[in-house]
Amino acid sequence: MTGPALEVLDGGLLTTVQDAGRPDWTHLGVPASGAADPWSLAVANLLVGNDPGRAALEMTLVGPTLVVRGAITVGLAGADLGARIRDGRRLAPGRSHRLGAGDFVEIPGDSRSLPSTGARAYLAVPGGVDVPLVLGSRSTCLAGGFGGLDGRALRLGDGIWPALAAAAGSAPVGAVRPELVWPEADGADRFDAVVTPATLRVVVGPAPGLDALGTIDWRVGTAANRVGIRLDGEPLPDGIGGETTTHGVPWGAIQVPPDGRPIILGADHQTTGGYRVVAVVISADLAVLGQLRPGASLRLVAVDRPAALRALRARRDALSAGAAALRDAAGWDALIDSAGG
Amino acid sequence: MPDRGPSGSPPSGSPSIEPVGDAGLLISLGSTTDPDVAAWAQAIAAAIDTARAATPAIGRPVPAHASVLVPFDPLAIELEDAIDFARQAVVAAEAGSSVAGAGAGADDGPVIEIPVRYGGPDGPDLDAVAGLHGLRPDEVVDLHASARYHVLFLGFGPGFGYLGGLPAALVTPRRASPRERVPAGSVGIAGEHTAVYPLAMPGGWQLIGRTDRVLFDPDRPDPALLRPGATVRFVPLRDE
Numbered sequence: 302m303t304g305p306a307l308e309v310l311d312g313g314l315l316t317t318v319q320d321a322g323r324p325d326w327t328h329l330g331v332p333a334s335g336a337a338d339p340w341s342l343a344v345a346n347l348l349v350g351n352d353p354g355r356a357a358l359e360m361t362l363v364g365p366t367l368v369v370r371g372a373i374t375v376g377l378a379g380a381d382l383g384a385r386i387r388d389g390r391r392l393a394p395g396r397s398h399r400l401g402a403g404d405f406v407e408i409p410g411d412s413r414s415l416p417s418t419g420a421r422a423y424l425a426v427p428g429g430v431d432v433p434l435v436l437g438s439r440s441t442c443l444a445g446g447f448g449g450l451d452g453r454a455l456r457l458g459d460g461i462w463p464a465l466a467a468a469a470g471s472a473p474v475g476a477v478r479p480e481l482v483w484p485e486a487d488g489a490d491r492f493d494a495v496v497t498p499a500t501l502r503v504v505v506g507p508a509p510g511l512d513a514l515g516t517i518d519w520r521v522g523t524a525a526n527r528v529g530i531r532l533d534g535e536p537l538p539d540g541i542g543g544e545t546t547t548h549g550v551p552w553g554a555i556q557v558p559p560d561g562r563p564i565i566l567g568a569d570h571q572t573t574g575g576y577r578v579v580a581v582v583i584s585a586d587l588a589v590l591g592q593l594r595p596g597a598s599l600r601l602v603a604v605d606r607p608a609a610l611r612a613l614r615a616r617r618d619a620l621s622a623g624a625a626a627l628r629d630a631a632g633w634d635a636l637i638d639s640a641g642g
Numbered sequence: 643m644p645d646r647g648p649s650g651s652p653p654s655g656s657p658s659i660e661p662v663g664d665a666g667l668l669i670s671l672g673s674t675t676d677p678d679v680a681a682w683a684q685a686i687a688a689a690i691d692t693a694r695a696a697t698p699a700i701g702r703p704v705p706a707h708a709s710v711l712v713p714f715d716p717l718a719i720e721l722e723d724a725i726d727f728a729r730q731a732v733v734a735a736e737a738g739s740s741v742a743g744a745g746a747g748a749d750d751g752p753v754i755e756i757p758v759r760y761g762g763p764d765g766p767d768l769d770a771v772a773g774l775h776g777l778r779p780d781e782v783v784d785l786h787a788s789a790r791y792h793v794l795f796l797g798f799g800p801g802f803g804y805l806g807g808l809p810a811a812l813v814t815p816r817r818a819s820p821r822e823r824v825p826a827g828s829v830g831i832a833g834e835h836t837a838v839y840p841l842a843m844p845g846g847w848q849l850i851g852r853t854d855r856v857l858f859d860p861d862r863p864d865p866a867l868l869r870p871g872a873t874v875r876f877v878p879l880r881d882e
Binding site for chain 2: 331445572606
């Protein structure tokens with residue numbers, strides 16, 4: 302058995318294996334998990350020819366340091382966390398990169414630490430990261446300590462095996478073969494469209510209070526992780542927040558505890574909650590939610606249901622169009638390869 | 643009262659069904675924590691699970707005290723059709739419960755026994771709970787261990803079951819400030835419920851004991867030891 306394609310020298314702040322999630326065990330209290338920014342997970346995967354929901358590395362603010370043990374192509378997407386080859390080229394998000402054996406990959410985080418930079422980047426490998434399926438998913442469940450790499454974040458000494466190691470690692474690569482680049486256009490199909498968020502669109506209810514929520518300039522608090530983010534700002538007026546009979550809550554639910562300071566539920570959120578839900582982030586903007594850094598300023602803007610669905614359809618269409626363009630580009634590369642160069 | 647099982651029969655009045663976000667519905671059966679209503683929510687969730695095999699746009703329902711959250715893909719099914727789907731599941735659950743008859747379920751299954759070391763470092767809040775109620779710690783243990791509990795639903799964390807049937811004399815508010823880390827297996831009380839923490843996690847329940855039984859293991863065919871409707875009994879372990 303050969304070694305891993307990538308070996309971890311430093312795990313970074315919080316690097317976990319995430320895929321499209323584990324939505325079918327919520328009735329047992331198991332959080333759905335999955336990529337906090339599913340759009341960028343999909344882009345990273347498509348850049349290496351994977352289905353959009355394959356398992357990839359999710360990196361948070363400060364990424365890992367990796368050493369390449371076997372040549373491999375990786376896809377990078379999401380926030381620009383400064384990825385580069387040590388003493389060498391920059392690895393930009395929104396494209397695939399060919400890494401050679403012996404390369405050191407450093408992902409030190411955004412040196413400017415601007416709140417407007419996104420929080421999470423994704424690194425995909427051919428076929429997806431090869432870890433066991435647990436309850437139907439390869440996602441790391443940090444609360445339960447299972448999934449991904451033993452249910453925890455990456456650390457020194459871990460190995461990353463791609464599911465298509467042999468094929469991808471040994472395939473001949475034409476010297477002139479271009480890396481695949483996410484086909485940027487305008488609007489929602491830019492690979493980094495979610496990386497400079499200032500606005501989350503929300504739909505109302507079920508509890509009242511959305512009007513007040515929309516008038517306040519919010520800032521993402523330091524209590525921000527995969528479970529949820531606390532919003533700092535002028536607390537909502539009395540009577541909006543409060544407890545309620547514990548009920549199931551969706552990803553993106555905006556809960557308001559009695560203190561009037563909202564919490565937006567993230568990808569690892571608990572399946573049930575006992576605070577009033579005054580609004581829910583629209584499905585199309587969950588990717589934006591996953592890119593919010595502590596300190597980022599944030600407006601919550603109410604939209605109606607048709608607008609929410611138009612936005613979701615635009616995102617799915619953009620992903621399909623991007624996937625098709627990448628397939629065409631990959632087909633052209635294969636032609637070049639088979640023609641000998 | 644504690645030995646009466648929830649019946650799962652529908653309460654009077656039809657449930658409200660409202661959107662939660664652009665991709666979910668909440669079927670609401672009121673604001674009660676009545677075990678009969680929790681069993682009714684489980685029955686509706688089971689009906690949804692059966693029916694969604696033919697409607698893949700509907701996701702896994704999440705039942706709780708008096709509600710069922712129903713996720714759906716809003717680009718694959720219209721809101722009105724999702725509401726109709728939920729309504730039909732409610733009707734199917736009503737029909738199913740009248741066939742099964744009142745009282746079916748909870749009391750027929752085996753009792754899940756959970757051995758507990760009460761007090762000491764395993765139950766750091768036992769003395770405080772006793773003090774609040776003017777009881778001796780051993781009286782709290784006797785009361786807690788003499789009751790039969792029913793699993794109302796699972797939520798909060800993997801395998802975490804809300805147990806109904808706590809003796810009224812033990813109803814206790816949560817701790818004023820939650821602990822950052824509650825050890826796995828801790829047995830706690832909050833309000834009118836008791837529960838076992840399956841995994842180490844933050845939490846605000848009053849901790850009166852601890853068990854070595856594994857409440858959640860993703861590698862087991864049934865990952866969660868507790869299943870809604872089951873009966874639970876706590877068995878005190880005495881120091882020899």
